[in-house]
Amino acid sequence: MARDYKPQIVTANDLFEGDAVYFTASNNWSRDHGDAIVAYSRDAAEKILSAANAQQDKVVGPYLAETVMGDDHRPQPVHFREVFRTRGPSNYFHGKQAGA
Amino acid sequence: MYRYDEFDEAFVRNRVAEFREQVERRIDGSLTEDEFKPLRLKNGVYLQLHAYMLRVAIPYGTLNSRQMRQLALVAERFDKGYGHFTTRQNIQFNWPRLKDIPDILDTLADVGMHAIQTSGNCIRNVTADHFAGAAADEIEDPRPTAELLRQWSTDHPEFQYLPRKFKIAITGAPNDRAVTKAHDIGLRMVRDAAGQPGYEVIVGGGLGRTPMVGKTVREFLPKDDLLPYLEAILQVYNLSGRRDNKYKARIKILVHETGLEDLKAEIETAFIRQKRDFPGVPAELVAAIEEAFAPPLFDNTRSLAFEQAQAANPALRSFVETNVAEHKNPAYSIVSVSLKPVGGTPGDASAEQMRVLADLAERYGHDELRISHEQNVILPHVRKADIPAVYAALREAGLATANIGLVSDIIACPGMDYCALATARSIPVAQAISKRFDELKLEREIGPLKIKISGCINACGHHHVGHIGILGLDKAGRENYQITLGGDGTETATIGERTGPGFDAGDLVPAIEAIIGTYLDLREDASETFLAAYRRLGADPFKHAIYGEQKDEVRAA
Numbered sequence: 001m002a003r004d005y006k007p008q009i010v011t012a013n014d015l016f017e018g019d020a021v022y023f024t025a026s027n028n029w030s031r032d033h034g035d036a037i038v039a040y041s042r043d044a045a046e047k048i049l050s051a052a053n054a055q056q057d058k059v060v061g062p063y064l065a066e067t068v069m070g071d072d073h074r075p076q077p078v079h080f081r082e083v084f085r086t087r088g089p090s091n092y093f094h095g096k097q098a099g100a
Numbered sequence: 101m102y103r104y105d106e107f108d109e110a111f112v113r114n115r116v117a118e119f120r121e122q123v124e125r126r127i128d129g130s131l132t133e134d135e136f137k138p139l140r141l142k143n144g145v146y147l148q149l150h151a152y153m154l155r156v157a158i159p160y161g162t163l164n165s166r167q168m169r170q171l172a173l174v175a176e177r178f179d180k181g182y183g184h185f186t187t188r189q190n191i192q193f194n195w196p197r198l199k200d201i202p203d204i205l206d207t208l209a210d211v212g213m214h215a216i217q218t219s220g221n222c223i224r225n226v227t228a229d230h231f232a233g234a235a236a237d238e239i240e241d242p243r244p245t246a247e248l249l250r251q252w253s254t255d256h257p258e259f260q261y262l263p264r265k266f267k268i269a270i271t272g273a274p275n276d277r278a279v280t281k282a283h284d285i286g287l288r289m290v291r292d293a294a295g296q297p298g299y300e301v302i303v304g305g306g307l308g309r310t311p312m313v314g315k316t317v318r319e320f321l322p323k324d325d326l327l328p329y330l331e332a333i334l335q336v337y338n339l340s341g342r343r344d345n346k347y348k349a350r351i352k353i354l355v356h357e358t359g360l361e362d363l364k365a366e367i368e369t370a371f372i373r374q375k376r377d378f379p380g381v382p383a384e385l386v387a388a389i390e391e392a393f394a395p396p397l398f399d400n401t402r403s404l405a406f407e408q409a410q411a412a413n414p415a416l417r418s419f420v421e422t423n424v425a426e427h428k429n430p431a432y433s434i435v436s437v438s439l440k441p442v443g444g445t446p447g448d449a450s451a452e453q454m455r456v457l458a459d460l461a462e463r464y465g466h467d468e469l470r471i472s473h474e475q476n477v478i479l480p481h482v483r484k485a486d487i488p489a490v491y492a493a494l495r496e497a498g499l500a501t502a503n504i505g506l507v508s509d510i511i512a513c514p515g516m517d518y519c520a521l522a523t524a525r526s527i528p529v530a531q532a533i534s535k536r537f538d539e540l541k542l543e544r545e546i547g548p549l550k551i552k553i554s555g556c557i558n559a560c561g562h563h564h565v566g567h568i569g570i571l572g573l574d575k576a577g578r579e580n581y582q583i584t585l586g587g588d589g590t591e592t593a594t595i596g597e598r599t600g601p602g603f604d605a606g607d608l609v610p611a612i613e614a615i616i617g618t619y620l621d622l623r624e625d626a627s628e629t630f631l632a633a634y635r636r637l638g639a640d641p642f643k644h645a646i647y648g649e650q651k652d653e654v655r656a657a
Contacts, residue, residue, distance in 0.1 A: 013147055015126075015127070015198065016127070016197060016198055016199060017151065017197055017198075018147055018148070018150070018151040018152040018197070018198065019150055019151055020149070020150065056129075056132055056133055057129040060133050060147055061133065061147070078577075079577055080516075080574075080577065080578070080579060081149075081516060081574075084149065084516055084517070084525075085149055085150065088150050089150065089517035089518060089527075090517055090525060090527075090528055091445045091517050091527040091528060091531065092445065094180060095150050095151075095195075096150060
């Protein structure tokens with residue numbers, strides 16, 4: 001692992017619902033950020049992104065986003081934008097956080 | 101109001117059928133996202149942070165009760181039970197599923213609505229004064245012109261691939277409620293020496309990352325010359341507008357780089373050519389459009405009921421003070437319905453509220469509704485005697501917030517609660533400000549004040565023309581907000597000035613409070629508005645209030 005590399009996950013929007021999804025180790029997509037496969041090197045990130053990009057029939061716009069490991073040893077979002085994507089809008093309780 | 105003719109109807113239905121096939125081909129994998137994206141954008145379908153979003157056009161902000169009920173139906177059947185009215189007088193549905201969108205578009209087509217040209221580098225929905233046809237200060241209703249422009253620009257083959265999007269706004273009144281000077285083209289109705297109405301044509305206004313106040317290219321354009329003149333402007337822009345850099349592609353940059361005089365000469369040359377070949381708009385078409393916008397049959401019976409009800413009900417009186425404007429018919433008023441309850445989301449209306457508004461329009465408002473760029477709903481023709489009943493119904497529906505033009509009547513773009521382009525959130529900022537000033541009970545004391553909030557530099561929240569503008573940015577992974585002061589979106593349009601470094605979310609509301617406190621301390625009296633006081637005093641006392649001595653020293657150094 002390169003010293004300056006920060007772990008990343010791949011996220012996208014679901015083609016049908018449009019909501020945030022995360023690429024998993026089983027080459028599939030989950031709605032839970034914690035299920036995402038984590039890339040610990042640039043090479044791994046490229047590989048995961050390219051596998052995700054091959055699934056254009058399921059998702060839109062896969063991209064890499066920085067992550068950190070939470071206390072539960074599952075990947076957590078870092079940037080506030082990615083945090084919001086795990087929850088939904090903050091103006092009132094609806095969207096993902098409401099289990100919709 | 102204008103009703104779609106057979107041509108409009110067939111055109112919209114064909115577009116829905118075409119889009120239905122495109123969606124099917126995307127879902128079955130025949131189209132990649134790269135292929136599909138420009139097609140969906142042409143039909144108003146965006147992909148946002150948490151879901152797809154469908155932007156539906158409300159041409160010049162006018163709709164009838166049947167259309168409003170249909171929007172309520174869409175919100176309930178296909179979305180989460182609400183819609184969001186935007187600063188472009190449109191409505192956005194934030195949660196449609198991709199496969200449902202063709203059905204939504206069919207549902208809208210049933211009432212003559214669509215999502216065409218609500219996205220892409222074309223002429224967008226033409227916006228107009230939301231008091232059009234009702235305002236006491238109006239020369240003429242600008243909507244027949246707006247409708248003519250809608251028909252002319254819809255699917256206009258020459259203007260489907262402009263360098264960038266193109267927005268036209270029109271007002272028929274000297275008091276500019278349509279922000280005409282911040283549009284690619286602004287049209288202001290004026291009279292010539294002989295008293296004939298025509299247009300002052302303003303070009304190159306715009307907000308975004310390079311905010312500019314539009315410049316007048318024609319002091320007076322006769323009405324008959326409008327289409328060839330607009331075609332001349334668009335031809336010059338289409339040929340010379342920059343296509344190398346998306347951020348320099350709007351006509352405002354062309355005006356800036358070419359210079360007004362040179363550009364004017366190019367436009368006038370193109371205009372001579374266009375006018376020579378222009379057969380004129382068929383008189384029967386003009387007559388049909390004007391007929392569609394003929395004023396309703398007003399009931400001129402005067403009654404004391406309105407005055408009596410106000411005397412008996414202070415809450416109604418307070419509502420009338422802010423939300424009721426002068427109508428051209430003295431027996432009538434214009435009622436603005438605020439979509440800005442304390443702590444609410446500016447511009448959101450539930451399906452139930454939409455139905456209440458539709459019912460009120462039908463019963464008391466000659467079946468007309470307007471959406472304002474300030475994200476409120478207008479009942480443009482309400483008999484004064486009916487205002488107490490309208491108010492009571494609004495109150496029951498949670499729609500009687502008496503704050504039009506006051507500190508909590510905030511414009512806010514969707515920001516990072518919904519929008520994929522946003523760099524920070526804007527709605528929670530609006531919520532926090534409206535809650536704070538509700539606690540302080542200072543709103544009436546402060547008087548007219550426009551706060552406008554954008555969640556990114558694209559400025560959908562019009563922050564540059566807010567008396568107080570707020571721009572949300574991502575500063576090294578934190579939401580940070582810059583403040584601008586002294587902006588103005590009316591006929592005296594001005595771009596606000598940045599105060600200095602931005603504020604983190606927690607410090608922003610205290611800063612806004614300090615700015616407003618400074619105004620209250622320094623105004624000459626209650627009749628001097630925030631904007632007038634800012635113009636008299638300049639930025640320094642306000643900067644001092646939010647940055648303190650330290651900032652003064654830095655500037656002195």
